[in-house]
Amino acid sequence: MRMLVVGAGSTGGYFGGRLAQAGRDVTFLVRPARAAQLAERGLQILSPHGDFTLRPQFVTADRISDSYDAILLTVKAFSLESALADMAPAVGPETMILPVWPGPWMTRDESFSTIQFRISLTARWAARCPRASKDSIASCAMQDSMLVFLRL
Secondary structure, eight states: OEEEEEOOSHHHHHHHHHHHHTTOEEEEEOOHHHHHHHHHHOEEEEOTTOOEEEOOEEEOGGGOOSOEEEEEEOOOGGGHHHHHHHHGGGEEEEEEEEEEEOOTTOOHHHHHHHHHHHHHHHHHHGGGOOSOEEOOOEEEEOSTTEEEEEEO
């Protein structure tokens, strides 16, 4: 199964990184600046479950050439519209899209953004999206390509 992880921040970086570490076929869709960071430093995860650094596969929006079996959408609400446009060439007739966004620590404005997130996503690809989920991990993106995972 080919998986595209949209975003390589604290959520996408952690879940996608762990999937790649387990040998899954994972590619990160990132912006050019993030692509340069990943090419130079790799993706480093610091976690009570084990630290590791990997050299992930990544692609920028202008380089997507084929569809993926599954897409893990991990961007914040304010980046959603551009992320949907960027990932559109990766969505095929059988692609499953799983949105994951920040969890229970949301402010009121962020909760509203979550509703908009779901509306925007389902307006384009409703049939390809299982029930949306909130992640329940505590993690943060530190400097450059380092992610610190705190807990599930």
